[in-house]
Amino acid sequence: MPRTARDVVFVDGVRTPFGKSGKGLYAQTRADDMVVRVIRELLRRNPGLPPERVDEVAIAATTQIGDQGLTIGRSAAILAGLPQSVPGYAVDRMCAGALTAVTTSGAGISFGAYDVVIAGGVEHMGRHPMGEGVDPNPRFLSEKLVDPSALVMGNTAENLHDRYPTITKERADAYAVRSQEKVAKAYADGKIQQDLVEMVVRSLEKGWGLATEDEPPRPGTTMESLAGLKTPFRAHGNVTPGNAAGLNDGATGALLAAEDVAAELGLDARMRLVDFSFAGVDPAVMGVGPVPATEKLFARQGISIDDIGIIEINEAFAVQVLAFLEHFGLSDDDARVNPWGGAIAVGHPLASSGVRLMMQLARQFAERPDVRYGLTTMCVGLGMGGTILWENTNYEGGK
Amino acid sequence: MAIEQSHPSPTTTLNGDASRHSSMRELFGSEVVTQAIARDVQLPYGAGTAVLITLDNGHDHTKPNTFGPGGLLSLDEAIEAARARTDIVAVAVTGKPFIFAVGADLTGVPAVQDREQAHAIGKLGHDVFRKLGELDVPTFALVNGAAMGGGVEVALHCTYRTVSSGVPAFALPEAFLGLVPGWGGTYLLPHLIGAEKALKLIVDNPLAQNKMIKGKQVFEMGIADALFEPATSSRSRCAGQQRSSRATSRSSAPRSTRARPGTTRSTWPGSPSRANCTAPPRPRPERSSWSPRPRTARVTRASPPRTTHSPT
Structure with missing residues (x-):
């Protein structure tokens, strides 16, 4: 049929x-x-x-x-x-x-x-803390299927710094500061609130309450305030709570x-799903996952990074975003990337984050009829990346 | 009456009654105190800050919230703290999961020795609950779970009430116990929904195997201004959003002019038997002239700030 x-x-x-x-x-x-x-x-x-x-x-x-x-x-x-x-x-x-x-x-x-x-x-x-109740098969280690560091995401981020020696802690911190600034601005402009739904919360001590805004952002974060943070995953390392979600x-x-x-x-059609791609990488550097996932998708579609007007990339770690940018030859502060900031500021409740990227991309598409294509991409534990290519239904350039 | 004269009704605080309160607390030594926990909530759509008071005795639903002297004084403290503020647009009272409040704490009642002790307990309820109707900002009872007796009366003292369709029991069971709903129920309910319907709740139901009504009926009888499904009720209650068209029209009118089914005089001849057994209802503004305790604050607050509850 x-x-x-x-x-x-x-x-x-x-x-x-x-x-x-x-x-x-x-x-x-x-x-x-x-x-x-x-x-x-x-x-x-x-x-x-x-x-x-x-x-x-x-x-x-x-x-x-x-x-x-x-x-x-x-x-x-x-x-x-x-x-x-x-x-x-x-x-x-x-x-x-x-x-x-x-x-x-x-x-x-x-x-x-x-x-x-x-x-x-x-x-x-x-x-449900990360890793609650997991029981990794001992073969992972006995047969050296993955590096022992692969199961601790912070360690994989440190490994990524090793893999990309040009990505320094200063660059990661600077990226994190910009993420905080962009989120603060997006909040001030009322962008992020558009897709928030207030949530009733309960506390035995404080009674019922109402969650109306993201709790994680730290507006006013500076390079100085980040410089002193500890590097919990490696002595004298690069990954701190400040440059990670x-x-x-x-x-x-x-x-x-x-x-x-x-x-x-009569429903809104805000953006069109064009294609998607997942790819696996060495679990010890899982943060690089978006690179092959995106390359795979580009190859199939015959497009390049130049065709992409907005990129919503999850910020599990600053280094992981910077590795993506470096691979595609984008500057650390490229205006196309996370225009309203990212997970370093607003937070990253693991399995929920992908759709956050999409709702923000859809809102930005509405404001940018000059942009035709956008990406939502993220790195995944155990060494994966996932990328979705979206087309702006408001695109006017072709008309 | 002697008691009444020696302790004129306080209009703002309970100051001066400290010794009486401590003796009441002794009387209710085993009271499981229902704490009134106040918390600020930011209302959506920039409507401002509301104080949300949660009634919670710290136990699960198998031990419902009740009001003894400790609980009443805790509620008083929360209301007074809200009254002292000028940066809030509303005060709301709600219960713990599955329970709003089920009335007076009767565990201390057997220990009551004399009339003055008994009177003091009744009066404390009046003095505290009435403040919910006399604040400068509108008050909301968010009836999220079972409400009986004094719990219902707390809600009646508020400017507006919302109810969850999941509320399994809402009743004034006093008559079943040989009491009357003395913390405002006999007075406020007829004025809210008319004498006939009030009698059903105050007399008929308690004497019919202590029948209780459910959330949906609470709304249908006009006791609640809005009805919400349990899955959204808590959120929507806080948001002040009205989804039912009936709720919208009712609650968007100022309290003093709001239509009260069954309270207009023209409906009275149609229910003679009921009409004969109670005083005719009067328009609210007249109350201050015959009410033993003028409640001018409520009467004159004709129009609460619109921003806090305008339907969206």
Whole structure:
């Protein structure tokens, strides 16, 4: 039976404000409640979408235990009050969980199996610290399949500094300061708030509260304030809490649809999913993952970095972004890269971050009809990278 | 009356009653105190800062929030702290998960020795709860869980009420226990929804195997201004967003002019049996002339700041 691939569009994206793990905003808030909040907000913002038209709910979490377990896509769909007929599943590709939820369910739309999906991610790193309950196969070490440092992300970032000796701690700190500045400016301009959904939080000590803004940003961060920070992963190393994303809690969600279905339901088609690519690298330098993932995608599409107008790259570590920039010959402060700052400032709740990149890219596309293509890309633990190529539906250059 | 005269109703604080309060606390020595925990919340859409008071006795839902002297004084402290501020646009009261509040703490009641002790407990409830209706900013009861007796009365004293459709029980069960809803229920509820419906809640239901109503009925009877599903209720309550069109029209009107089904005189002849057993309802502004304790603050606050609860 012949079939035609359908165009897939990004309709909308929302997220909870991100919190600091530990004693932060969400210390006593459940991860699944955060996903529910996001799903309901997506439906509220898109009244043209009858809930029963959602064909799948794909939600990512890295640590699928407790409130992030129980097939979180399905359990969150039920808790959110979606009709029982709407199925859901859980996704895991560590940091690229939500990104993978989008590519997988989006590919399902293109294939013709779905019309509309909700894809997102959640990570409550306070309730579920990185590596909770993991049991790595001893063969990893006995057969030297991976370097022992590969399982500690901070160590992989130090390794990346070794691999790119020109990327100094000063450059990483300077990048981090700019990320903080850009987020502060985007906040002041009301950009980031557009896609935040306020989240009720509870604390036994403080009672109910309302999270309305990201907790991690540190406006006013300077080179001087970063210079004195410790390098916890290596004595006299380069990676500090200041030039890396923190440990955070948060949830994101996106609405994707076939382009014709979006038109039928009157949904926004903010950007078009053109292609995506994942690639593996040496787990000991996982931060370099976006480079081969992006190159693979460029080769398939016959385009180059010059065709890309906006790049939303996840900032797990400054060094990992700088390695990407260096590879593609971009300057450290290239205006196309993370125009509204990145995870070093707003935080990186692992599996949720991919969709944050998309919602910001979609908003920037709307402001930039001169830009045709944009990337969302991120590095992934155990040595991977993932990149999605998006086309601006507001692009006017070709007309 | 002697007690009344020796202790005129305080209009602002409970100062001067310290010794009485400490003796009440002794009487209720085993009280599991429901703390009123206040926290600032930034309202969405730049609506300003609200004080959100959470009632929580530190136990799970199997030991519901109750009000003894300690709990009342804790609530008083939270309200007073809010009253002292000029940078807030609203005060809201809500409960702990699954429980709003289920009324007076009856554990100390057997220890009551004389009329003055009993009166002091009743009066303390009046003195504290009424402040929710007399602040300069609108007050909201966010009824998130079971509410009975004094819990319902806390909500009635507020300017507005929202209720979760997941609320399993909402009742004034006093008559079932041989009491009356004495912390404002008998007065405020008829004025809010009309005598006929109030009697159902205050008399009929308690005498019918202590029947309780659910969140949806709380809204349908006009007791709550807005109804929210449990999955959004807590967020939406805080956001002050109104999703129901009925809620929108009702709550966007100033309290003093808000339509109260069943309270207009024209409806009274239609329910003679009920009408005969209670005093006719009066428009609120007249209350100050016959109420034993003029509640001018509530009457004159005709129009709360619009920004805090305008429907979005």
